[in-house]
Amino acid sequence: MTICWRIARVLIVVTTLGLVDVVVAPPRPAVAEDIVLHMAVPDWPPTRIMKDLADKLYHAPSGNKVTLDADFIPWPNYYERLAASLTSGEKKYQMAVSDSQWLGAFIEGGYYLKLNKYIDADPQLQAILNDIHPAVVDAYMTYPYKSKNYYGFPQMPDLLVVYYRKDVFCNAGEQRAFQARYRYKLPCTQQEMNNTDWSMVRDFGEFFRRKAGQKLAGQTLNDDFYGIAYQAGKGYDFSSMQINGFIWQHGGDIWDETGVPHAHAVGVVNSNTAVKAFEHYLSLTRYMPPVVKTGTMDIFKVDELFREAKVAWIIQWIGFGESTITPKTSKVAEQASFAMMPGLKGPDGKIIRWSNIGGQPFILTTWNSETVVKEALDFCKWWLSKDIQVKFAKAGGQSALKTVYGAPEYNTFRPWNQAFGPSLDWQKDVWHVPEFFELLVEQQEEFDKAITGQKTARQALDTIATFQEKLLKESGKIQ
Amino acid sequence: MTRTPIRTATVEAAGASTWWTPGWSNWRLALLVAAVVLPASVITFPVNTAFWLSLAAAAVVAVTAVVNAWGRQRGPLLVAPALALLFVTNIFPLMWSFGLSFFHYRANRAAAPVFGGLANYQTILTDPTVWHRLQTTALVVILTVGTQMIVGFLLALLFEKEFPGRRVLLMLVLTPMMLSYVAIGAFFRYYYEPTFGLLSQAVKVFTGRPFILLDTRAGALAGIVIADAWMWSPFVMLLVLSGLVSVPAYLYEAAEVDRASWWRRFRAITFPYIRSLLLLALLFRTIEAFKIFDVVFLLTEGGPGTSTETIGVYVYRVAFQYFRTGQSTALAYVLLFIVVVLTNLYLYFVKQRSAEA
Numbered sequence: 001m002t003i004c005w006r007i008a009r010v011l012i013v014v015t016t017l018g019l020v021d022v023v024v025a026p027p028r029p030a031v032a033e034d035i036v037l038h039m040a041v042p043d044w045p046p047t048r049i050m051k052d053l054a055d056k057l058y059h060a061p062s063g064n065k066v067t068l069d070a071d072f073i074p075w076p077n078y079y080e081r082l083a084a085s086l087t088s089g090e091k092k093y094q095m096a097v098s099d100s101q102w103l104g105a106f107i108e109g110g111y112y113l114k115l116n117k118y119i120d121a122d123p124q125l126q127a128i129l130n131d132i133h134p135a136v137v138d139a140y141m142t143y144p145y146k147s148k149n150y151y152g153f154p155q156m157p158d159l160l161v162v163y164y165r166k167d168v169f170c171n172a173g174e175q176r177a178f179q180a181r182y183r184y185k186l187p188c189t190q191q192e193m194n195n196t197d198w199s200m201v202r203d204f205g206e207f208f209r210r211k212a213g214q215k216l217a218g219q220t221l222n223d224d225f226y227g228i229a230y231q232a233g234k235g236y237d238f239s240s241m242q243i244n245g246f247i248w249q250h251g252g253d254i255w256d257e258t259g260v261p262h263a264h265a266v267g268v269v270n271s272n273t274a275v276k277a278f279e280h281y282l283s284l285t286r287y288m289p290p291v292v293k294t295g296t297m298d299i300f301k302v303d304e305l306f307r308e309a310k311v312a313w314i315i316q317w318i319g320f321g322e323s324t325i326t327p328k329t330s331k332v333a334e335q336a337s338f339a340m341m342p343g344l345k346g347p348d349g350k351i352i353r354w355s356n357i358g359g360q361p362f363i364l365t366t367w368n369s370e371t372v373v374k375e376a377l378d379f380c381k382w383w384l385s386k387d388i389q390v391k392f393a394k395a396g397g398q399s400a401l402k403t404v405y406g407a408p409e410y411n412t413f414r415p416w417n418q419a420f421g422p423s424l425d426w427q428k429d430v431w432h433v434p435e436f437f438e439l440l441v442e443q444q445e446e447f448d449k450a451i452t453g454q455k456t457a458r459q460a461l462d463t464i465a466t467f468q469e470k471l472l473k474e475s476g477k478i479q
Numbered sequence: 480m481t482r483t484p485i486r487t488a489t490v491e492a493a494g495a496s497t498w499w500t501p502g503w504s505n506w507r508l509a510l511l512v513a514a515v516v517l518p519a520s521v522i523t524f525p526v527n528t529a530f531w532l533s534l535a536a537a538a539v540v541a542v543t544a545v546v547n548a549w550g551r552q553r554g555p556l557l558v559a560p561a562l563a564l565l566f567v568t569n570i571f572p573l574m575w576s577f578g579l580s581f582f583h584y585r586a587n588r589a590a591a592p593v594f595g596g597l598a599n600y601q602t603i604l605t606d607p608t609v610w611h612r613l614q615t616t617a618l619v620v621i622l623t624v625g626t627q628m629i630v631g632f633l634l635a636l637l638f639e640k641e642f643p644g645r646r647v648l649l650m651l652v653l654t655p656m657m658l659s660y661v662a663i664g665a666f667f668r669y670y671y672e673p674t675f676g677l678l679s680q681a682v683k684v685f686t687g688r689p690f691i692l693l694d695t696r697a698g699a700l701a702g703i704v705i706a707d708a709w710m711w712s713p714f715v716m717l718l719v720l721s722g723l724v725s726v727p728a729y730l731y732e733a734a735e736v737d738r739a740s741w742w743r744r745f746r747a748i749t750f751p752y753i754r755s756l757l758l759l760a761l762l763f764r765t766i767e768a769f770k771i772f773d774v775v776f777l778l779t780e781g782g783p784g785t786s787t788e789t790i791g792v793y794v795y796r797v798a799f800q801y802f803r804t805g806q807s808t809a810l811a812y813v814l815l816f817i818v819v820v821l822t823n824l825y826l827y828f829v830k831q832r833s834a835e836a
Contacts (some may be wrong), residue, residue, distance in 0.1 A: 293691050
């Protein structure tokens with residue numbers, strides 16, 4: 001009897017406490033869950049900043065405890081590691097940073113989640129979409145390219161800008177010597193440098209090429225010094241990204257996937273205009289450091305040459321800017337200035353500008369539960385909120401939101417920001433099709449043969465065009 | 480007294496069961512079933528089903544083998560776990576990838592593999608690019624293995640004699656062999672770099688101009704061969720040195736008494752002792768050089784153009800950049816076949832020499 005009574009008492013107390021809790025306690029989610037968003041990211045400052053901001057500031061509106069678990073993977077292995085994870089079926093990541101060019105391959109593989117139904121159902125996402133620059137929407141979010149099928153959101157929008165040594169360009173002695181030799185003023189301010197065209201770049205290359213022992217801006221050089229450098233490497237896309245800009249500026253084109261199935265490669269990729277543009281690109285390499293002749297002058301080498309004070313003027317992705325202006329990692333931290341990438345002066349004297357967009361979107365994977373998808377989309381909305389994008393930009397990132405990069409104070413965050421917003425208008429992207437890597441590898445090999453003097457521009461482009469035509473016909477992209 | 484009936488019973492039991500009688504100890508039948516099930520499932524079923532069916536067949540073979548050996552074959556049973564591990568991590572993936580080489584399959588697409596017979600083998604064997612890469616590989620193998628054999632042999636002759644500081648110097652010479660490929664690649668990339676590199680700076684002292692080694696095919700090949708030889712010549716040296724120090728001193732003393740020339744001593748005494756080790760070094764280094772990837776990829780990325788792209792680099796491109804998974808596995812098996820042929824060729828020569836001796 002006693003034992004029965006004791007059990008009954010415990011049950012009564014527990015039941016009473018339960019009732020009190022239900023009646024008195026404030027409303028709360030049925031069950032607050034711990035949700036971890038595993039995200040594959042390349043290991044570099046823009047993703048480190050995102051992780052840092054998420055750790056400090058992100059609170060899921062659902063009341064769940066949502067944490068971002070970023071898997072930082074070194075850039076050189078990033079594609080292989082991500083591809084291996086996605087294709088192996090391990091379903092490790094709920095989100096991933098992806099180069100825009102990989103969209104086609106991984107969407108066709110069934111790994112990236114189509115976002116249209118979520119965007120259609122969410123006015124907040126629609127507002128964000130309307131606020132992102134259209135060139136970035138096309139490049140980072142759509143497959144097929146420029147369609148209305150959306151798959152990603154901008155993580156770090158990036159583009160090519162000019163890095164130059166203001167101590168060299170603004171030196172009074174160099175200014176006088178340049179004026180005397182070329183009959184026009186050597187650009188010094190950012191505004192002046194924004195208005196350069198490729199003929200002026202040739203002059204910079206010729207003028208600033210100095211031997212060890214000669215003087216540069218009043219100082220005697222201990223080593224050879226070079227005028228200009230841009231990417232001309234065989235690896236990944238380390239020449240295509242620059243050559244595409246030249247081709248578009250000259251009025252030529254790469255194979256246009258938006259014209260499927262009638263757009264051909266032969267006759268376009270190797271058109272006379274494209275050949276002229278490629279020859280123009282090659283003609284400037286003679287003013288660059290000798291490593292260009294080896295086909296290994298990729299973006300990392302260009303970055304190193306500039307930070308080691310071996311070159312006066314380069315074209316580089318904004319993503320390298322932070323290490324350039326940091327004294328610990330750069331010999332030119334105090335001297336570096338930034339401007340828009342040059343263009344081609346047209347017959348009317350106006351500068352024609354086109355360039356290949358860089359940067360990356362991030363995507364959601366297809367195997368997540370509806371709860372995880374909802375949390376991931378909430379994270380995307382938080383990330384693309386004005387307040388967080390401003391914080392990201394202040395820490396060294398870039399924002400593709402018009403309301404953020406269009407604000408006057410945006411230009412004060414970093415010295416290259418004044419070149420970012422205006423440049424967005426003339427950005428295009430390379431192919432998004434699943435055959436991207438095959439197209440790219442062949443193209444890079446042929447470009448490299450021309451850069452290292454084994455082929456002419458015409459021969460290289462003819463080979464590329466024939467290869468692309470055959471490959472795209474086999475895959476049904478060209479009829 | 481008690482052992483005889485048991486043996487008789489076992490023999491009788493064994494005699495009663497034939498190889499087609501189903502039973503948990505009939506590993507022969509299990510093996511036969513697995514040999515039928517494995518290819519049949521790969522051809523017939525979806526890839527996931529085929530995978531699990533094949534794994535089940537392999538497990539049945541393993542279980543029957545264990546049951547059969549239980550209590551009688553202690554030795555094989557003790558090594559069985561190691562063999563099982565080897566099977567799971569090595570042999571099974573090898574067989575699986577061999578099966579994949581007969582399918583049209585891309586690992587980055589959702590589409591299931593489609594059986595294509597020998598189509599992948601036909602494609603790669605008729606592809607001029609593959610033959611070009613094989614020619615480049617052959618050139619790299621000849622140059623790099625030749626250099627390593629000569630340098631390694633000369634180093635061994637040097638270290639055969641005792642001299643002050645020999646131990647320390649020997650350790651230093653052996654160091655490159657212990658470094659990772661990535662470290663060697665990064666080191667030589669900087670060493671050859673025309674703007675900052677040591678080589679260029681050194682040549683500039685005499686010529687007044689930066690030296691660009693990697694801008695031609697010959698230069699790039701030389702760069703690869705030097706880096707690879709720097710890393711692996713000590714390995715050849717180590718093998719040859721072990722042969723050299725094993726030569727009995729009295730043979731040299733006798734040759735001294737006979738006033739034999741250096742060449743005569745080397746041919747009659749030294750060489751017979753190191754011949755088999757030299758062949759071993761040649762075999763190991765040829766196989767490794769044939770698969771060369773890291774140094775080429777890190778130093779030249781196959782360039783300028785494609786002039787130094789070896790077959791190892793090409794397999795990487797086909798597998799992980801083009802994602803033609805079926806084709807890349809077929810190419811990998813062609814390479815495996817070449818390596819096996821090379822190995823057997825060497826072993827044949829070694830046996831022939833031994834028979835002559």
